[in-house]
Amino acid sequence: MQRPPDLKSKGYREDWSSRLYSGFVSILDIAFSALQSAVGIRGMAYVFVLPNLLIFGIFILLPMLLNFGYAFTGGSQLYLENRPYVGTANIEQLFQCEDIFDYTTCREDGFIRAIGNTISFVTSQVFLLVLFALLTALVLNRKIAGRAFFRSVFFYPVLLSPIVVALIWSWILRENGIINAFLGSFGVGKIQFLADVNWARFWVVMISVWSQMGFYTLILLAGLQAIPHDLYEASQIDGANEWQQFWGVTLPLLMPTMLVVLVLSLIRAVQVFDVVYAFTDGGPGTATLFIVQYIYRNGFVGNRRLGIAAAASLVMAGALIGLTLLQFVLRSREGELIEEEERASHEPSA
Amino acid sequence: MSQVLDFLSRTQGKRRLSTSDTLSYLYLMIGTFIMFAPVVWLVMSSFKPVTELNRFPPRFLPYRQVTITLEEFDKPLPLWEVKYADGTVRKMAEVSRISIQYNLIDPSKPTMEPEVHRLSEMTRVEEVNFSLENYTVGVQSFNFITYLINSVIVTVLSTLITLAVNSMAAFSLSKYRYAGRDVFFLVMLSTLMVPLSVILVPAFLVVNSVGWSNNLWGVIIPGAATPTGVFLLRQYMLTLPDELIDAARIDGASEWRIYAQVILPLSAPALAVLTIFSVMWRWNDFLWPLIVLVDNDKFTLQVGLNSFRGDLQTQFHLILAMTVLTLLPITIVFAFLQRFITSGIATTGMK
Numbered sequence: 001m002q003r004p005p006d007l008k009s010k011g012y013r014e015d016w017s018s019r020l021y022s023g024f025v026s027i028l029d030i031a032f033s034a035l036q037s038a039v040g041i042r043g044m045a046y047v048f049v050l051p052n053l054l055i056f057g058i059f060i061l062l063p064m065l066l067n068f069g070y071a072f073t074g075g076s077q078l079y080l081e082n083r084p085y086v087g088t089a090n091i092e093q094l095f096q097c098e099d100i101f102d103y104t105t106c107r108e109d110g111f112i113r114a115i116g117n118t119i120s121f122v123t124s125q126v127f128l129l130v131l132f133a134l135l136t137a138l139v140l141n142r143k144i145a146g147r148a149f150f151r152s153v154f155f156y157p158v159l160l161s162p163i164v165v166a167l168i169w170s171w172i173l174r175e176n177g178i179i180n181a182f183l184g185s186f187g188v189g190k191i192q193f194l195a196d197v198n199w200a201r202f203w204v205v206m207i208s209v210w211s212q213m214g215f216y217t218l219i220l221l222a223g224l225q226a227i228p229h230d231l232y233e234a235s236q237i238d239g240a241n242e243w244q245q246f247w248g249v250t251l252p253l254l255m256p257t258m259l260v261v262l263v264l265s266l267i268r269a270v271q272v273f274d275v276v277y278a279f280t281d282g283g284p285g286t287a288t289l290f291i292v293q294y295i296y297r298n299g300f301v302g303n304r305r306l307g308i309a310a311a312a313s314l315v316m317a318g319a320l321i322g323l324t325l326l327q328f329v330l331r332s333r334e335g336e337l338i339e340e341e342e343r344a345s346h347e348p349s350a
Numbered sequence: 351m352s353q354v355l356d357f358l359s360r361t362q363g364k365r366r367l368s369t370s371d372t373l374s375y376l377y378l379m380i381g382t383f384i385m386f387a388p389v390v391w392l393v394m395s396s397f398k399p400v401t402e403l404n405r406f407p408p409r410f411l412p413y414r415q416v417t418i419t420l421e422e423f424d425k426p427l428p429l430w431e432v433k434y435a436d437g438t439v440r441k442m443a444e445v446s447r448i449s450i451q452y453n454l455i456d457p458s459k460p461t462m463e464p465e466v467h468r469l470s471e472m473t474r475v476e477e478v479n480f481s482l483e484n485y486t487v488g489v490q491s492f493n494f495i496t497y498l499i500n501s502v503i504v505t506v507l508s509t510l511i512t513l514a515v516n517s518m519a520a521f522s523l524s525k526y527r528y529a530g531r532d533v534f535f536l537v538m539l540s541t542l543m544v545p546l547s548v549i550l551v552p553a554f555l556v557v558n559s560v561g562w563s564n565n566l567w568g569v570i571i572p573g574a575a576t577p578t579g580v581f582l583l584r585q586y587m588l589t590l591p592d593e594l595i596d597a598a599r600i601d602g603a604s605e606w607r608i609y610a611q612v613i614l615p616l617s618a619p620a621l622a623v624l625t626i627f628s629v630m631w632r633w634n635d636f637l638w639p640l641i642v643l644v645d646n647d648k649f650t651l652q653v654g655l656n657s658f659r660g661d662l663q664t665q666f667h668l669i670l671a672m673t674v675l676t677l678l679p680i681t682i683v684f685a686f687l688q689r690f691i692t693s694g695i696a697t698t699g700m701k
Contacts, residue, residue, distance in 0.1 A: 025610040032606030044605040045526035052519035052575045053534065059556060059572035060541055066552035078555070136381060139374045152688040153382045155695075159680050160389075161634035161652045167659065167673045168392045171666070178391055181407035210384070215695065222696035242370065271547055274636040278656060292547050292637075299551040300641060306551050313548045320548070321540075 070310030076303070083307075090311035111312060113286050114294040117201075121290060122269040125205045129265050130258070133213050137220035138250075151221070155214035165211045166278035170194065173203060197287040200280050204288050208275055212268070216261045223257025224250065256331075263327040267320060291316050389677070396670040397480040403667055413476040418443050422460045429475040430454060432467055441475060442467070484671035491661070492672045496647055497654035498679065501633060504569050504650055509628040511574045513621060519575075520583035521609050525595060535584075538577045546573065546638055554641050564644040573631070573638065579624045586620035587613060623694050633680060651676050 036044050066080065071090055073083035097106035106112045136154055140147055157165065172178050173193040180190045193199040231249050240248060273292035276282065282289035282297075291312065299309035395403060397412040417426035420443070427443035432454060434440070442454035445464050452472065453464035523535055546553060553572060554563070562568030590613060598608045614621070636652045643649055649657065655676050659669055684691065 022611070025607065028610075029604055029606050033604045036604050036606070041605055042526070042528060045522045045528045045531075048518040048522035048526075048605075048609065049531075049534065052515045052580060055515060055571060055575035056538060056541075056577075058560075059553060060546075060549075060575065061537070063549040063552035063556050064541065066555065067549050070551060135377070139377050142371070142374055144374060144378070148689055148692070150378050150382065151692050152684075153385050155688070155692050156389075156681075156684065157385055159630065159634075159684050160677055161680075162636055163652050163655050163659075164673055164677045167655070167669065168388045171392060171395065171670060172388055176404065176406040176408070178408055184407060210388075214385075218692055218696045273547060277637075278659070295548075295550060296637070300554075309551050313550070317548050 067310050067313055070306050071314050072307075074307050076305075078304075078306070086307070090307040091314065094308065094311055094315065108308070110286060110289065110297075111294055111308075114289050114291045117286070117288060118270060118272075118290045121201070121205060121272065121288075122266065125208055125269050125272075126262065126265050128205065128209050129213060129216060129269075130261060132209060133216035133220055133261065134258075136213065136217045137224055138246075140217070140221055141224040151218070154217050157211045158214040160211060162211075162274035163278045165207060166275050169203065169207045169210075170279060194280055195284050197284055200284055200287050204276055204280060207279065208269075208272060211275065212265070216265060219261055219264075220254070220257055223254050226257075227253045259327065259330060263323065266323055270316070270320060270323070392670060393674055396484055396667075396674045397482070398667070399481060399483065400667050403670075411478050412480055414479040414481065416475045416477050418457050420457060420460045427457075429457075430467075430472045431475055433471050433473075442472075484667045485675070488668040488671045488675075492654065492658045492668070492675075493646065493649075494651075494654075494672070494675050497649050497651040500566060500649060501651040501679075504566055504635075504639070505629055505632045507566075508570045508574060508632045509625055511570065512576060512579055512628045513624060515574055516576060516579035516624065517583050517614060517617065517621065518609065519580050520587050521613055523580070524584045524587040525592065525613070538580060541577055550637075550641065557642060563642055564648055565642070566648060568642040569635070569639045569650070573635070576628075579628070582624055583617060583620050586617055590616050622690075626691055626694050651679075 069080045074086035075083050077083050094111050099105045280288045295309045295312050298305045416429045419426045432442045443457045445453045557568045639653045
């Protein structure tokens with residue numbers, strides 16, 4: 001990935017597509033050259049960054065700033081100028097509880113429940129996701145016939161859209177579905193999976209692991225393949241068995257990749273929405289109501305409570321930024337550790 | 351059997367499969383089943399008629415009752431196997447049915463007086479049949495072609511715009527020094543972790559005031575300036591030597607030519623990775639199009655499938671068929687490009 005492609009084997013063959021491209025470049029060059037003579041080379045740097053900056057500024061940064069506006073204003077008006085300033089009332093309302101550990105005493109019990117549900121979903125989903133992705137990557141990293149095939153097999157569900165995933169599984173899990181038929185052959189009665197609180201939670205975790213695992217497997221597999229082979233040979237000469245090699249070589253050297261996977265999957269898990277929206281729609285009751293869906297319901301469904309939705313967004317953004325910072329802290333600490341080790345290993349020879 | 355064993359242990363350099371190899375293959379087999387079986391089951395189900403779908407326990411293959419066409423009757427007659435009290439079994443055709451009484455005739459003697467039988471003596475004569483009826487009926491209210499075109503427009507345009515805009519920004523951020531560069535990069539990085547879903551309400555209002563609500567542009571543009579893409583491309587372009595640019599400048603190339611004909615071709619691997627990501631994100635994107643798009647003829651496949659599901663809660667046979675149609679395009683693309691896609695994504699993990 002780091003090396004530019006071999007120019008002799010690939011580039012500079014004049015086929016129709018490269019001719020089309022160079023024609024396209026030449027036409028635009030007329031405009032850009034004129035622009036360059038007006039603003040100079042230094043100015044072109046701004047020209048290149050401008051389109052991205054505009055889109056980013058208008059559709060990401062501006063909404064983020066506006067979000068603060070909504071979070072600190074009340075009322076049911078859509079446009080900010082008509083909304084009265086209420087300070088932190090929205091955020092306070094979200095956490096207004098007589099007893100924080102009993103959501104029924106909270107004013108916004110939906111929010112507190114959504115937080116609780118999200119936390120329990122995130123912990124179990126990320127744990128299972130990383131566990132299975134690691135296991136699969138380890139198996140695929142062995143000398144296995146048909147490795148490319150299996151790699152694709154595990155990746156395939158990643159490509160399916162959340163709606164498709166939700167429909168596939170709700171078909172499988174329905175009362176007259178194949179899972180119930182399978183259980184029935186062991187004499188278990190029909191279970192209404194999506195009408196039962198615990199089963200619904202269980203399957204929401206399962207299908208999101210099912211649909212995302214392949215992606216993290218690929219990243220972990222790449223991390224495994226980057227581990228130098230000599231280390232295994234050296235440890236083998238020292239008499240280490242496969243199990244010891246795993247704990248002594250593989251796992252420590254895989255840690256940076258594991259960290260990436262952990263943080264990526266954590267952030268994605270906190271944002272879980274579409275699969276669940278199509279699968280259980282937060283039900284039964286509020287058993288699988290997660291934070292983004294809470295925001296969606298308040299912001300876009302029924303009588304909108306934009307202030308509450310925006311305040312909930314702020315809380316969630318805070319959590320995400322916290323997670324990201326955590327990653328940086330862990331990373332830099334790990335970097336220090338590696339540096340120390342390197343220094344230690346160099347000292348005797350010096 | 352020994353050939354299979356040969357193949358499985360081929361890369362091992364020895365004939366025998368060790369315990370851990372056996373376990374590995376077992377794991378992969380079970381994994382393959384878990385990954386594929388749900389989709390296979392969906393596809394099988396989509397060919398079944400409603401009566402077969404309501405059957406419990408379900409069967410794997412789609413069956414239908416065999417019918418027989420006789421000159422004496424206008425409609426094809428369903429065939430049954432009837433077990434008589436003396437143990438003989440005969441194939442009979444159903445002429446009519448009154449409540450639980452079936453009037454059956456022997457197909458070889460069409461003019462005979464119908465015999466009356468009850469369901470307890472009868473079993474259906476069935477054959478495997480992949481019926482396309484769910485599909486043909488489904489597409490009458492599910493505008494597959496419209497949704498497909500919208501999805502393709504959104505995916506292709508978004509990806510092209512993302513690639514163009516992100517690579518230009520990455521070029522600027524990696525190859526020039528100017529005031530405000532680092533500030534911009536830091537601000538963008540800090541939003542890397544805050545997804546569109548968190549700022550749904552204000553983002554929608556911005557799109558609305560630009561006049562892009564219920565418009566495909568409202569889906570395409572807002573996600574085009576992905577911080578992830580800029581970051582990915584910038585990191586890659588940093589590794590390209592600045593001497594290339596100096597040389598091109600001495601040759602009199604404009605800055606635009608340097609970007610388009612020196613830097614972009616050299617960034618092909620990173621661009622390929624971003625293309626894969628962008629296509630995946632955009633094709634499967636759901637929440638944002640759901641909010642922006644209102645009219646049925648503007649829907650993408652995912653939103654269309656969702657509204658179809660909402661409209662026809664009980665008509666599961668049609669939903670099944672349309673779900674298969676929705677997953678078909680990406681499955682075909684994946685079948686052709688899977689090696690390229692999986693190895694492309696694997697390389698990003700190296701960072």
